[in-house]
Amino acid sequence: MVRFLFRSMLCLVSVLLVAPSLTAQEIRPTPAAAWQRLKEGNARFAADAFAIKDVSKKRRAELAQGQRPFAAILSCADSRVVPELLFDQGLGDLFVVRVAGNIAEPGMIGSVEYAVGHLHVPIVVVLAHEGCGAVQAALDGKPLPGQLGWLVKQVYTGNNLPAEKGAALAAGVRANALHQAAALIQQSSELAELVAAKRTQVVVGVYSLTTANVTWLELEGKAK
Numbered sequence: 001m002v003r004f005l006f007r008s009m010l011c012l013v014s015v016l017l018v019a020p021s022l023t024a025q026e027i028r029p030t031p032a033a034a035w036q037r038l039k040e041g042n043a044r045f046a047a048d049a050f051a052i053k054d055v056s057k058k059r060r061a062e063l064a065q066g067q068r069p070f071a072a073i074l075s076c077a078d079s080r081v082v083p084e085l086l087f088d089q090g091l092g093d094l095f096v097v098r099v100a101g102n103i104a105e106p107g108m109i110g111s112v113e114y115a116v117g118h119l120h121v122p123i124v125v126v127l128a129h130e131g132c133g134a135v136q137a138a139l140d141g142k143p144l145p146g147q148l149g150w151l152v153k154q155v156y157t158g159n160n161l162p163a164e165k166g167a168a169l170a171a172g173v174r175a176n177a178l179h180q181a182a183a184l185i186q187q188s189s190e191l192a193e194l195v196a197a198k199r200t201q202v203v204v205g206v207y208s209l210t211t212a213n214v215t216w217l218e219l220e221g222k223a224k
């Protein structure tokens with residue numbers, strides 16, 4: 001009994017000695033825990049129940065020492081789709097790359113590789129949204145000048161779209177998001193290895209401009 005108490009005390013002392021060096025930011029969440037944190041943040045945003053963010057001088061000074069985001073987001077650049085806001089997260093929480101149509105082009109893929117390979121981010125979200133102009137432009141199929149023409153050609157709208165315009169856009173948004181997520185994994189051997197090892201998860205969400213909720217799509221087997 002005495003020996004047991006002594007061991008327990010020793011254990012407690014070692015925890016107390018180690019604990020101060022580990023902050024919540026430094027403990028890497030699992031992919032499931034990171035996803036849950038995003039879901040809870042989105043629920044707060046949709047309910048106008050935002051968490052209080054620490055953006056104080058002290059917090060900024062901490063972050064100046066290094067970043068430890070818990071999620072990487074490949075999002076559309078649409079001004080109404082702001083990952084830090086719609087997931088209700090603070091400074092240093094999200095590693096966000098944004099491009100119209102949330103396309104997995106080389107610069108975006110390289111940025112995500114940095115997030116998962118160097119920052120050890122456990123989850124990657126491809127974030128599309130309702131009423132995406134890039135997807136609508138791809139559906140319209142009109143030639144566009146400059147680099148915008150190239151960008152819109154990277155958007156994948158899928159086959160057998162509904163005839164009704166709004167339904168076609170919604171289906172195109174989903175098809176493109178799934179396609180870009182699959183492309184992200186296929187074009188990055190580093191990410192594919194981390195996904196296979198279950199150290200990183202890639203998930204796909206569609207943000208609703210009207211409800212502010214993110215709907216999560218099934219990635220496996222549906223991406224083309």
Ligand SMILES: [Zn+2]
Nearest residue numbers: 076078132133
């Ligand atoms: Zn968009």
